[in-house]
Amino acid sequence: MAATRLSGGHVVTTEAQVWDWLAKVPDPEIPAISLVDLGVIRGVAFDGDTCVVTVTPTYSGCPATAVINLSIETALADHGVPVRLKQQIAPPWTTDWISPEGRDKLNAYGIAPPQPAGGPAACPRCGGTHLEKLSQFGSTPCKAQWRCRDCLEPFDYFKCI
């Protein structure tokens, strides 16, 4: 883990450290994964003493966006680091930015991770592959509802965009 360094008598936080902190901030709607896992943090850079965090929203209307911003501000404030958020919409967020760890955590949490084929690869509960779509939308803008015909359980699927 990157340590703080001293510069001109001030304790200076490194960018790596900020990434580390943000990797512990849960997504407000899917707390099993962090904001870094979700791929919405696009950059961390210092402008003098202020940490500029670049954030790309998942869906245009996702109500979690405001909470995500607040969580970032809170996380940095907890470490006494002034923060400025920069919203960046281009290039648009894609599920390809979800980290491999994030995909594993989603699956373990019961949400099938996104697949380029457009549907889940396997039931996150029993691993079954006889699956059917119940609805193209789910409990949040980023999910769809599917059901496993092997164990008969419904489950969330993280839409691939």
Add this chain to the structure above:
Amino acid sequence: MNALHEFLLRTGDNCLILGHRVSEWCGHAPVLEEDIALANTALDLLGQTKLWLTYAAEVEGKGRSADDLAFLRDAWDFRNVLLTEVPNGDFGRTMMRQYLFDQYHLLMLQGLAQSSDETVRGIAAKAVKEVAYHVDRSRDTVVGLGDGTDESHRRMQEALDYLWPYVGEMFASDTVDAEMAEGGISPDPASLRDAWDAAVADTMAEATLALPDSRFHHKGGRDGRMHTEHLGHMLTQMQWLQRAYPGATW
């Protein structure tokens, strides 16, 4: 008149007014999955509204915000096409309207994703992914209900006949569109009609629905000259809070 501002209002108002109409289904849809799908569609549209109207307000340069534009304008200042403001009707009509608009919206956003304007390009590249998803669903639903029971078929045909005279306005170009097309900011809407006709003809054939052959269309929404009487009623709901408690925040 600033043509870019006008273009952004048209684009944003389509999303805002349709998004609000679709949100009226929240808690009322025939089954839970459809209720959730409609609410999510509305949410996507409202998110896109915020991006478009924020840019419209910035281009206008009068210190107004996206919220000011959404909640403090009167009916005659809205620039959405009439199709988006007509009442929902039954679930079938709502989904038919959604499909007719989604198919247009998708083609328009694909064009805007190549815009010469960087902000327009960025918003469109984001929105087009969401709208591609919307059209998948609205198309499937139109086909499912059109080629469904006798009653669902009859209702979908009635919905198509009722909405058809509102289709043409989406493609009715004027001087604003000419200026946008010339600057490479937006495709000329008229240029999208052939692709739209082809896609819609395919869908309606699969849905066993007959396409009306009339090209007559109502107009007056996208230039604000004459909205339907429905828009004002809708605004009394949508804008109620800011009208009753000006400046309220949370």
